Amino acid sequence: MASNKDGNQSGSGGGGGFFSFLGSSLTNIAKSVNGMLGYEGLEVVNPEGGNEDAGAEAQRGRWKQEDRDNYWKMMQKYIGADITSLVTLPVIICEPMTNLQKMAELMEYFYLLELADECEDPHMRLVYAATWFISLYHALQRTWKPFNPILGETYEFVNHAGITFIAEQVCHHPPIGAAHAENEHFKYDITSKVKSKFLGNSVEVYPLGRSRLTLKKSGVVLDLVPPPTKVHNLIFGRTWIDSPGEMILTNLTTGDKVLLYFQPCGWFGAGRYEVDGYVYNSEEEPKILMTGKWNESISYQPCDLEGEPLPGSTMKEVWKAAEAPKNDKFQYTYFAHKINSFDTAPKKLLASDSRLRPDRYALEIGDVSKASSEKSRLEERQRADRRTREGKGDEFKPKWFNLSNEMCPTPWGELEVYEYNGKYHEHRAAIDSSDHVEEADAKTAEFNPWQYEDSVVSA
Secondary structure (H helix, E strand, C coil): CCECCCCCECCCCCCCHHHHHHHHHCCCCEEECCCCCCCCCCEEECCCCCCCCHHHHHCCCCCCHHHHHHHHHHHHHHCCCCCCCCCCCCHHHEEEEEHHHHHHHHHCCCHHHHHHHHCCCHHHHHHHHHHHHHHCHHHHCCCCEEECCCCCCEEEECCCCCCEEEEEEEECCCCEEEEEEECCCEEEEEEECEEEEECCCCEEEEECCEEEEEECCCCCEEEEECCCEEEECCCCCCCEEECCEEEEEEECCCCCEEEEEECCCCHHHCCCCEEEEEEECCCCCEEEEEEEECCCEEEEEEECCCCCECCCCCCEEEEECCCCCCCCCCCCCHHHHHHHCHHHCCCCCCCCEHHHCHHHHHHHCCCHHHHHHHHHHHHHHHHHHHHHHHHHCCCCCCCCEEEEEEEEEECCEEEEEEEECCHHHHHHHHHHCCCCCCCCCCCCCCCCCCCCCCCCCCC
16 A cells, blocks of 8 residues: 555555455454453553553443443444444543644644745655644544534634634534634635544544645645544553554645555554655656655655665755653643634634533543533533524534535545635734724633524434
């Protein structure tokens, strides 16, 4: 499945061959849980290798035994299924952030896009842009699951490098989020949808999204196809994440591209986090090699047509992950805390904003019981809203994005594309220009993404 120096790909679109390779790579570190009644054949994977019994590893992790065993009994019937919309997951595995907020984490290393926009070299421009996309994986290594957004939920983000960011949950079945970010250097648009396959103690996640990045100075448009992700030890053992496969970033304007291979975790953690590949011109000739670890740093070096470093050239670091807080409960970066903060909220925050979710906030302050009850209440209210909508014969229409006529092909299926409609910028401009904006107490404001105020919640 790895790319070669000629820019050719083995495997099909990142979806097939590498999984057999991944399986062989983990043969020596994946162990079935035998001797535990009812769990025969359950795979527990220790990325660090080691000789401890799989049964001992299975007892580790964040689940209490009773919760773990009950959840396993409930989940067995879903093995092999896409569980994206089938299963309500417990708060115990969640972090106090929603998927809409998670989409904003890509904005942390914005300076890479400033460098890309100002760069005159078309191939170095791709180095900066590709590294920007890679930098998100540093955040994705957290093993906590974000909350699924409520239909109509939004997230706004300002006061960071002049970026205006708006995300909205535009569909509930299947879950689809859309986001738009912009400053003087770039425009970024994403329609985010995933497909999953539950394997018992792991889940494979396939990104059926479309990501488009426009650099304003050159006008080039870049399209991303990311690798899939696999979450190991979902119920038994210590949870960890791997993203083996190809990342392809294509310049739709010129035909240049970046082809990177995310190495699978092998024996005793060998290859874990490693990324290698090339920037190619439109003739599929390698111009720059890229290498590094997606959780640490990325470097680059000019190369010849054989993919070998040019004589006299040196490897240069283009990105290094920022230092993170020590012993943070959810492994948050400083920027992740900033995303949850009201310091990055605009004036007159939308009542549908993720920060206002009572379950998210309860989990953030450590009240797991309240977080669980509030999560259940929100989910039931969402079902009530759906019943009201269906009873009235209405269709849900997002506020800040429109469903386009475009169907985007991905290696894992087609995606309906939502386009930013520009109304959010008009909304913000009207508020920012007003001299009489009443500042609500955002920390006590009621979360309200609902389409109907009179929806009846079932007893």
